[in-house]
Structures are given as structure tokens and as C-alpha cells.
Amino acid sequence: MEREYMEIIGVAAGFCTTAAFAPQVVRTWKTKSVEDISLGMYCLFCLGVVLWTVYGLLIGSLSVVLANVVTLVLAGVVLVMKLRYGRVSTKSFDKNP
Numbered sequence: 809m810e811r812e813y814m815e816i817i818g819v820a821a822g823f824c825t826t827a828a829f830a831p832q833v834v835r836t837w838k839t840k841s842v843e844d845i846s847l848g849m850y851c852l853f854c855l856g857v858v859l860w861t862v863y864g865l866l867i868g869s870l871s872v873v874l875a876n877v878v879t880l881v882l883a884g885v886v887l888v889m890k891l892r893y894g895r896v897s898t899k900s901f902d903k904n905p
Contacts, residue, residue, distance in 0.1 A: 815869070819874065825875065840889070845890050857876050857883060
């Protein structure tokens with residue numbers, strides 16, 4: 809198979825796996841609810857995506873680089889929202905029973 813066709817398949821695969829994060833970003837943005845999102849999973853995932861991006865750069869694969877840069881942006885947005893919205897308000901502890 810020619811390299812050009814392999815890159816097209818890679819771009820299509822990258823689009824699908826990257827686009828899968830869009831609904832999570834939209835839902836988290838709208839609801840500001842991050843209770844069910846694992847901080848550890850997103851931290852580890854973002855690190856893995858950074859490493860995949862470096863790998864893509866090292867092998868010169870545009871599809872790997874593009875997919876992982878966009879995935880990192882989307883997963884990074886969810887991670888930032890988890891950190892921002894996941895903080896427990898001290899006001900909830902100030903209520904008297």
C-alpha cells in the first residue's frame with residue numbers, strides 16, 4: 809500500500825478517535841459537572857498523547873501528529889475543567905444542620 813493511502817487511513821482513524829472527545833468537552837462545558845471524570849485517567853491520558861505526538865514527530869507521520877495534537881487540546885480542556893470545577897466549595901461545609 810502506498811504511503812499516501814496509509815496516511816489517509818491514519819487521518820481518518822485520528823479524526824474518529826479525536827472526535828470522540830468532543831461530546832465530553834461539550835457536556836462538561838455545559839453542565840460544569842466533573843464528578844464522574846477521573847483526574848488520574850485524564851492526567852495519564854494527556855501524558856500518553858504528548859508521547860504519541862513526539863513519536864509522530866520522530867517518525868514524520870502527519871496523521872499521528874495532527875490527531876494527537878487535537879486530542880491533546882480536547883482532553884486538556886476536560887482536564888482543566890476537572891481541575892477548575894472539581895474543587896469542593898468550602899461553603900458547602902459551612903451549613904449548620
